[in-house]
Amino acid sequence: GESVGLHLPTLSVQEGDNSIINCAYSNSASDYFIWYKQESGKGPQFIIDIRSNMDKRQGQRVTVLLNKTVKHLSLQIAATQPGDSAVYFCAESPGGYNKLIFGAGTRLAVHP
Amino acid sequence: EAGVAQSPRYKIIEKRQSVAFWCNPISGHATLYWYQQILGQGPKLLIQFQNNGVVDDSQLPKDRFSAERLKGVDSTLKIQPAKLEDSAVYLCASSLGGAHTEAFFGQGTRLTVV
Numbered sequence: 722g723e724s725v726g727l728h729l730p731t732l733s734v735q736e737g738d739n740s741i742i743n744c745a746y747s748n749s750a751s752d753y754f755i756w757y758k759q760e761s762g763k764g765p766q767f768i769i770d771i772r773s774n775m776d777k778r779q780g781q782r783v784t785v786l787l788n789k790t791v792k793h794l795s796l797q798i799a800a801t802q803p804g805d806s807a808v809y810f811c812a813e814s815p816g817g818y819n820k821l822i823f824g825a826g827t828r829l830a831v832h833p
Numbered sequence: 834e835a836g837v838a839q840s841p842r843y844k845i846i847e848k849r850q851s852v853a854f855w856c857n858p859i860s861g862h863a864t865l866y867w868y869q870q871i872l873g874q875g876p877k878l879l880i881q882f883q884n885n886g887v888v889d890d891s892q893l894p895k896d897r898f899s900a901e902r903l904k905g906v907d908s909t910l911k912i913q914p915a916k917l918e919d920s921a922v923y924l925c926a927s928s929l930g931g932a933h934t935e936a937f938f939g940q941g942t943r944l945t946v947v
């Protein structure tokens with residue numbers, strides 16, 4: 722299938738390791754953030770979200786951390802699996818849910 | 834539940850030609866979005882519909898792009914005339930309301946303008 726992000730920064734990890742994907746957002750007024758996963762040839766898939774009144778939120782094998790002071794967002798994936806290989810995008814919503822601004826994305830490559 | 838359907842899957846056209854993409858959202862979803870995703874970048878919102886009305890088209894190049902959502906269900910996005918820089922994946926998404934958390938994306942249409 723076609724690749725979504727041939728020129729994206731790549732994070733390479735070994736299967737079973739933990740992965741941390743980072744994102745710097747631009748708008749200090751953004752109060753809602755989402756991480757999406759996009760596999761080759763597919764549309765983005767919602768992973769986890771967090772509101773600005775929270776610092777951390779956990780899902781199944783994933784954790785999102787928000788640092789509003791430095792406008793930084795991270796996605797942690799525990800026990801990374803080959804099926805986690807994809808491009809990951811953070812998206813911010815300035816002032817509500819009406820609009821999403823996507824970041825450039827990071828490619829996660831999981832090696833056996 | 835069926836997902837968001839898009840067609841065609843791929844399209845190659847010459848510059849200055851016209852092209853149209855079709856999207857069928859998830860049944861019952863009031864909000865429909867069209868995004869443009871250039872290779873190596875995140876998706877960029879082109880237009881957002883609530884039922885058959887436009888909510889946001891601020892980033893739609895209106896001199897060449899148009900979109901409609903007649904009857905508040907299916908939608909078409911048209912480019913006329915196409916330019917080389919329009920080469921991208923065009924993604925359609927839908928949600929029950931206006932909240933993007935509920936948005937489900939289609940597989941997209943890969944457009945190549947030569």
